[in-house]
Amino acid sequence: MTKNKGSWSLALLETMKDPLYRVISSEIAVVIKDKFPKAKYHFLILPYEDIPTVFHLTSSERHLKLMDELELLAKNVVEVTGLNSNIFQVGYHSSPSMQRLHLHVISNDYNSPCLKTKIHWNSFNTKFFWDVKYVHKEIRRNGKVNKPNPDISKQLLATELRCHKCDFRPKNMPELKQHLLSHITC
DNA sequence: GTTCTAGAAC
DNA sequence: GTTCTAGAAC
Numbered sequence: 001m002t003k004n005k006g007s008w009s010l011a012l013l014e015t016m017k018d019p020l021y022r023v024i025s026s027e028i029a030v031v032i033k034d035k036f037p038k039a040k041y042h043f044l045i046l047p048y049e050d051i052p053t054v055f056h057l058t059s060s061e062r063h064l065k066l067m068d069e070l071e072l073l074a075k076n077v078v079e080v081t082g083l084n085s086n087i088f089q090v091g092y093h094s095s096p097s098m099q100r101l102h103l104h105v106i107s108n109d110y111n112s113p114c115l116k117t118k119i120h121w122n123s124f125n126t127k128f129f130w131d132v133k134y135v136h137k138e139i140r141r142n143g144k145v146n147k148p149n150p151d152i153s154k155q156l157l158a159t160e161l162r163c164h165k166c167d168f169r170p171k172n173m174p175e176l177k178q179h180l181l182s183h184i185t186c
Numbered sequence: 187g188t189t190c191t192a193g194a195a196c
Numbered sequence: 197g198t199t200c201t202a203g204a205a206c
Contacts, residue, residue, distance in 0.1 A: 006205085008187055036188075097187045116188095117201080172195095172200065 005099075011035075012098045016046045023077055028069055031077045031105075036114040038124065041081055041088070041107040045073050051101040054092045054135060059143045067136045070103050074132065077105055091131045093123055095153040103132060108164065110180050118173060119157045125164045128156040 015021050021032040023043060034042040047066055057063050074090045090105050106124060115121065122128055130145075138145045161170045165183045170176035 006187090011187070114188095119202095174200080 009097060009099050012044070012046065012100045012102060016044075016100070024073065024080065026069060026073060028066060029073055031073050034104075034106075037106075037112050038115045038120055039107045039110045039112050041083070041105070042112070043077050043105040045070050045077070045103040045105065046100050052099050053096055054101055054130075054145060055147050057101070057135075057139050057144065059140055064140065067139065071132060071136070074103060074105050081107075083107070089124060089129065089131075091129050092135050094128050094130050094148050094156075095150070104129075109184055110164075111184060115177065116173065118161060121161060121173070121176065122157045122159050125162075126156045126159050128153060 015035055016030050016032055018032075021035065023031045023033060025031065028049070029045055029047045031043050031045050034044050047070070049066070051057065051063075051066075057067065071090075075085070078085045078088050087108050088105055089108055090103065092103060096102070104124070110121070110124070135145050161173070161176050162168070163170070163176070163179060163183075168179055170179055
């Protein structure tokens with residue numbers, strides 16, 4: 001039986017070619033705006049090379065160079081915003097839905113109409129989200145990063161909602177979104 | 187990944 | 197009655 005994740009899982013391959021979403025690029029990777037941003041700033045960094053997921057990265061010379069480049073582009077796009085780098089989270093989803101390796105660069109306001117579900121929240125605010133430094137270090141050390149157990153990923157995405165900046169426990173997403181506004185500084 | 191929507195939760 | 201979540205989508 002062949003896997004069929006559906007054509008939607010290929011959508012990034014089109015978006016990364018669309019000038020409307022492009023922010024900056026280099027010879028080997030491109031930074032785009034996420035089509036459904038989960039915060040005020042939400043970028044994706046994708047290599048042109050057809051690397052489907054983070055689990056396809058190896059400690060080859062080519063991939064080590066690519067990983068450095070992805071981190072450099074993350075730094076560069078943060079500079080483009082003019083904001084302090086410490087408000088950004090940079091990392092990979094441990095169980096990605098979309099094809100083509102993509103590194104998330106997201107601001108920690110999480111103030112966006114596209115942030116709607118518990119899964120959205122937990123995918124950035126639990127161990128489902130893997131910091132780029134951890135992932136690249138693991139690949140350099142181990143030659144690859146291992147896929148997590150699907151049941152554990154599922155549990156992480158079902159984690160009880162909790163504010164990432166204080167110990168507030170919202171009872172639902174609307175309450176969380178309202179609460180997040182209280183952490184925004186102008 | 188999103189959209190849609192049934193029915194649970196309130 | 198309305199809000200909210202969560203599962204199907206061929």
